[in-house]
Amino acid sequence: MLKCAALLTATCLVEGFAFTPSPTVSLPILAHSSKPFRADNPRRLGNLGLLSTKKTAFESDYASSIDNPSDYWFNLAKEKLDWYTQPTKSLTGGLATADVKWFEDGKLNACYNCIDRHIENGRGGKTAIIFEGDEPSDVTKYSYTEVLARVSKIANMMKSNGVKKGDVVTIYMPMTPDIIFSMLACARIGAVHSVVFAGFSEDAIADRIAASGSKFVFTSDGGLRGGRTIKLKQTVDNAIAKDRAKVLVEKVFVFKRTNEDVNFVDGRDLWADDLLSSQSTECPAEVMGAEDPLFILYTSGSTGQPKGILHTTGGYLLYAQHTTATSFDLQPDDIYACVADAGWITGHTYICYGPLLNGATSTVFESTPLYPDEGRYWDMIQRHKINIFYTAPTAIRSLMRFGDEPPKKYDLSSLRVLGSVGEPINPAAWDWYNDVIGGGKATVVDTYWQTETGGHVALNLPGVHEPKAGSCRGGTYGIDLAILDPKSGEVIEGNDVEGVLAISKPWPGMARTCLGDHERYKTTYLQPYPGFYFAGDGARRDSSGYIWVTGRVDDVINSSGHRIGTAELESSLVSHPLVAQAAVVGYPHDIKGEGVACYCTLTKGTAMTDDLRKDLKQAVRSSIGPFATPDMIIEAPALPMTRSGKIMRRILRKIAGGDTELGDTSTLADPTCVGVLVENAKA
Ligand code: WTA
Secondary structure, three states, rough: OOOOOOOOOOOOOOEEEEEOOOOOOOOOOOOOOOOOOOOOOOOOOOOOHHHHHHHHHHHEEEEEEHHHHHHOOOHHHHHHHOEEEEEOOEOOOOOOOOOEEEEEOOOOOOOHHHHHHHHHHHOOOEEEEEEOOOOOOEEEEEEEEHHHHHHHHHHHHHHHHOOOOOOEEEEOOOOOOOHHHHHHHHHHHHEEEEEEOOOOOHHHHHHHHHHOOEEEEEOOOOOEEEEEEOOHHHHHHHOOHHHHHHOOOOOOEEEEOOOOOOOOOOOOEHHHHHHHHHOOOOOOOOEEEOOOOEEEEEEEOOOOOOEEEEEHHHHHHHHHHHHHHHOOOOOOOOOOOOOOOOOHHHHHHHHHHHHHHOOOEEEEEOOOOOOOOOOHHHHHHHHHOOOEEEEEEHHHHHHHHHOOOHOOOOOOOOOOOEEEEOOOOHHHHHHHHHHHHHHOOOOEEEEOOOHOOOOEEEEOOOOOOOOOOOOOOOOOOOOOOOEEEEEEEOOOOOOEEEEEEEEEEOOOOOOEEEEOHHHHHHHHHHHOOOOOOEEEEEEEEOOOOOOOEEEOOOEEEEOOOEEEEHHHHHHHOOOOOOEEEEEEEEEOOOOEEEEEEEEEEEEOOOOOOHHHHHHHHHHHHHOOOOHHHOEEEEOOOOOOOHHHOHHHHHHHHHHHOOOOOOOOOOOOOOOHHHHHHHHHOOO
């Protein structure tokens, strides 16, 4: 990106498993490898029993979900959700016309479906949330009845302070149950939540407040992670000091977590816990249309500002309910733990909505996998007898390096399903997850999906499909996956083929639009290949029909499961006065999957120093957040450009990854610049 390019200060991303990889570790990684499935190894088969029965049931259900999605989802919607007014319509609109709607005339409430109905059905005493705080001794359990009381109080507090149906509420909170309760309280009164991951910077918060026109912010005094305190209120104050947020924000609701002293602005800031003590535990749930917005979640794309991905109520809820139940083979008494952060889509769908819609017990995990030591996950699994555990390959790789001893100290025999999300799980990590954590008995389920898909779209269903290390197998119910020729857009049939991944039919959980920019939604997802939803990933289908995601085909980096737009990184680098031009690429990284490599052309007469590298890292941390911190900053006196002025990122990726086979460089305007970059990358 050239200096003169429009500066972007916003940013975004996704997965957000509570984990900071160490840059010092080195493990073999085959992130996109196609290591063959060892069909002779019985451990690769799940222990869920009744395999053939489930397989037959899946095949006939899948066939009807693809042949007649409208009827398939309509029947489930009536069976699995509670409606004030049952819908008479199922699917209307289509991908080609970018106007998909589901159950349009139905009326329901998301919070009621997550909580109240379970209480009305006599299950109010069941544990809804297990809170596992930063310290392992800090555990609190909340029954469905207790959740309803707290959520209703928060909802009443919001109403009595001016929050109305349709208002956007920005939530910047630590991973305590109150983040989930606040989301549900928004849903209860028809407000639209916009959760911003608590690792984002003040600039990123201000951008999201401004872009969504949000007048209300939820935060807490601070957060706790890995024994450290994070100053959330201070970051929110700094965000709201920026004009674009200041003009909007009317009220900031502050919850207590760390009990530290914080700045307080009279008339704007409110102590939530004080207000809640006098609120009623009863708050009627608002009657919402199925297509009313439920939430916005910002995510990075290849260009421009992060997109406010908008999910609506009825379709999203049904998809969250159905995928949670089927992807994890959820049983009524299961203890379920997804250790993502609620600030990402995984937390929305698979900590909050999906498990609660199913009346399950969901864990809210505040800490990191390394605190107080590398046995934290395993200790937690043993203490709560967790049956379903869901994490990201980057966390598995970070824990593998401590060897088998830490998990072997714990009883992990409760585990039945081991989920993985965020990137393809490389075979070495898959083997360890399967053999050491699952003891060869639990089923590893590789779930492929995106913020925009609302829920899983491709996976090996436990008890149905044999897992293959590194492959997400194929489409789940209602998902007709296609591999397209990237140039012609033609469907590539058959096996042993490669192209870009697309979905050929609408499904209820798909995002409906980008907030305030339907055109961008169309041009990003629906117009590149008319009639298909384009995921932005490459994929191949192997000789037995299994899908292998080969990674993003756009300029998005997937680092530690975080989705980071290179355009956002470049804009924060060129905002530094000594950087004239910047190009950012991902490269293979042992722990993170992809590392962030930044090539910077400095202003005339400036030389790269360690101090400048520090400054540039700081620039990224403050415009995006610490999770986007560059792994490499490489001085680039010139960037490899084609004669038409296009940066050859393919070459930059190879140089950063230490790959000496750079391929054809003859089309470059100045091939000599490559040698300099190779030398500088070693520095
Ligand atoms: C990648 C996260 C391979 C992919 C839920 C996708 C995966 C992007 C997998 C979405 C997986 C996610 N195998 N790649 N199992 N899961 N991805 O929006 O590139 O944060 O497009 O959603 O992550 O990231 P997002």
